Amino acid sequence: MAKAGVASGVTAGGSQRSAGTRRQLVQAAIETLSSEGFAGASARTIADRAGLNQGLIFYHFGSVANLLLAALDAVSEERLQLYGAEVSTVSGPRQLVDAAERMFRSDFDAGYVTVLVEMIAGASSTPGLGAEVASRIAPWKDFARSTIEASLRGTPLDGVLPIGDLAHAVVALYLGLEMLGHLGGDPGPAFDLFSHAKQLASLVENLIPPNAPKEPA
């Protein structure tokens, strides 16, 4: 056991100065989770990186676990918003795979998916953390589902694929590819897969043009 209990809602909303300190700590927590992993994300390590006293973590967040959750929140919100923007201009499966590849690349380089992976893997060490992490992962599955659904609209696959299960698989694959890529230091195989997926998506699109007008049922 390393991190202590998960208090709820200790993210006090205070002054300007306080907000700045919190922001620095959250940023340092993200970087530490990326480079040292959950097990290496101690109060001291994080505070050192931010150039701040480690006690501040407990004052502002109540516990290390809560700071890490705040870091997860920050990453999840920012990325999800960016993903939404990327995807909004997309029509059809091939463009979607293309967008997914770009997002994976920038995620991988910045170490953002690592934050998710580390928090999921680390959750089992702290009582109560699992549920908190789960509630922050859920939006990703929702996002995957609605995006897949939208991109399939108008193609012959519309309505025949189990979207919910597919979304689950996509998220799982995304996390797994990140783990393997990070471990070997080489995300190469992941990008080979994206390239195959693009061919497959093109195949689907060439059967029937994307976004062809569809008869109302």
Added chain:
Amino acid sequence: MAKAGVASGVTAGGSQRSAGTRRQLVQAAIETLSSEGFAGASARTIADRAGLNQGLIFYHFGSVANLLLAALDAVSEERLQLYGAEVSTVSGPRQLVDAAERMFRSDFDAGYVTVLVEMIAGASSTPGLGAEVASRIAPWKDFARSTIEASLRGTPLDGVLPIGDLAHAVVALYLGLEMLGHLGGDPGPAFDLFSHAKQLASLVENLIPPNAPKEPA
């Protein structure tokens, strides 16, 4: 930082008594990794579970990291052997998916894949650990590749699919499904996926019967 450096080959081969102690520690390490995760797998926690003095870990393995690697070795070897046996009786994609589902179920229930996931995620916290873990994950990808290859022999997909990349994806998916299933406490969605995969595999098999004699090139 929690675990210390990774010494090489400290797994001294000694007496009967020594072997028994090591076995108990490895077993306790596996259980601890499963239930508490990498971050919770301290020398004291593991030794307590085994009912042994924590100093024994350093005497027998040199460091906590080395004990955890020994645990990973044990799980990987035992499971890989069992997987090999399961798969040896298999012919064709559908039976393969069937076998994979059985293996995933027993792995998930026993927490064996969790050991892999936790070691991969935890690797980044200890210098040198990443490479050691990577070399122990590699056989899984090899196994996936040769198994997929064999099951496709004689089907119309033989030779057209990028086996290496597919194997990478399968391992990644396996790890990702484990993470998500473990997090939510419910591996359900993973099994839904297996069920879809079975339908897909049946489809492939019905195009051309499995293991149909193939013309030599």
Added chain:
DNA sequence: GTCTATACTTGGATAGAC
């Protein structure tokens, strides 16, 4: 050779200074 008691280091948390 095997194990235990003990030394030392790092980590979480808070009482009290500003």
Added chain:
DNA sequence: GTCTATCCAAGTATAGAC
């Protein structure tokens, strides 16, 4: 309200007992 100095628990590691 914000932060720092300090405390105690938990972790790694080893010197020495058996």
